[in-house]
Amino acid sequence: MTTAYGGSGDLNRSMALLWHGKNRPSRGPTPTLSLERIVDAAVNLADREGLAALSMRSVAAELSVGTMSLYRYVPGKGELLDLMLDHVNGPVEELEGHRGKDWRGTMEFIARATWEMYNQHPWLLQVNQARPILGPNGLAAFDFALASLDGLGLHDREKVAVILAIDHYVTGTARTYILKQQAVEQSGITDEEFWAAQGPIIEKAFATGAYPEVSRLEEDVFNIDGEEALEFGLRPLLDGLESFVNSKRVR
């Protein structure tokens, strides 16, 4: 019912793992597992059955190994989540096709790519990414975003702030719509059933006159799908940022 913490494990261990700080030891049995296979299996399982179903036992079962075998490769579940986070940021090849375009188009592209990432991996929204653990894939994406803002006369802090503002808007929107969609799929309760269940009680509340504005709303105001909502706010946000960028531009 709550959020998992990425970055909750040993920081140095997570970083070392992210940057492939591994050197096969000379002695001992040849491993049957690998870090990649574990992270892969974990991501697949989370995509398929949700974060709640992701346990060390279930990941091990997915790989047909004993639970404790995972701990030969990963210090704990927190670090595994860190690795999963960077894993879904890659591969980065498709970014390259968008180099050199206008900054606004690139930002829109990044926003939609981020949305798409959340769509494919809704569990991302449930992982408390309190500390941005910098892995290779995440860094590459960030580097790409920065490059698109070159030559506009923005300071470093302003570039970062622009990128983050868009990311925060997309993430906030995804949190609402993609988690809702996931709830529909996992609980089996459709939106209609949900509102039908709330209806009678809400009607009574409306009858008191305490919520004049809400009760006056047309029925279908909440029938907006996620993508529509994303686009609706993205345009004004980019409009506003464009004004800001233009005001900074060297004349």
Place this chain on the structure above:
Amino acid sequence: MTTAYGGSGDLNRSMALLWHGKNRPSRGPTPTLSLERIVDAAVNLADREGLAALSMRSVAAELSVGTMSLYRYVPGKGELLDLMLDHVNGPVEELEGHRGKDWRGTMEFIARATWEMYNQHPWLLQVNQARPILGPNGLAAFDFALASLDGLGLHDREKVAVILAIDHYVTGTARTYILKQQAVEQSGITDEEFWAAQGPIIEKAFATGAYPEVSRLEEDVFNIDGEEALEFGLRPLLDGLESFVNSKRVR
């Protein structure tokens, strides 16, 4: 490490509890607890020690009662979270002082109030509010927001979209900064220590030349506090929304 699900329990039970559908039975011992006291204790505990520390056992201990006694008042932990969510939306009195002001000022007020709510109750960001359970306090806040957009020539769907766009931006920003701050407090690892730990590995990655933009950044670009970040993006977003509203205004 993951997010809790509000609305995961029996929907009708949650709604009934939210709207005080209680009628003291005539027989039986007089209760020592009450729904309000339980929700209060749970919110206090979550505020103080974080969502991870919120268990049915710990809430019961907070109230000096047996764990299972809670189940006389609340069907389960999911429903308790639903109640906590609506609880922190109130009291609503302070909203009234802002009625009738210009819409943009009111929206800024709502944005900052939302931010403040996340600041006081960071665990809100970790609760998977997949379905908006409508309680009295949440409905009142929503009603207030709608009222401030009256008379601008917006359709219902547009009003709702404007409110949600701002909310999503604030929530996304809070997710980044407030959860980070919480991680600092709970892990005891400061930002300096965090970056110092990542430094050596990152330096090596930079040395490969794969991340030219990021490695060129000044050191202090990430030293932005949450409020600064909120304001930075809020202004362009409102600018953009203002243009949209003006384009819709009846001439």
Place this chain on the structure above:
DNA sequence: TCATAATAGCGTACGTCGTACCCAGATCAA
């Protein structure tokens, strides 16, 4: 007045989780 139905508090127990600890078997250096 008293038996009875209804309710409150909660102890016990089950199945889940993350993971500490430890040992058996495999592999290579000496």
Place this chain on the structure above:
DNA sequence: TTGATCTGGGTACGACGTACGCTATTATGA
């Protein structure tokens, strides 16, 4: 061949949410 070192993983512990059922308390109806 021997010993060091490593992999796989079994067992067990203390957390969790909560189903079940017992005891004590209360107001009602006889």
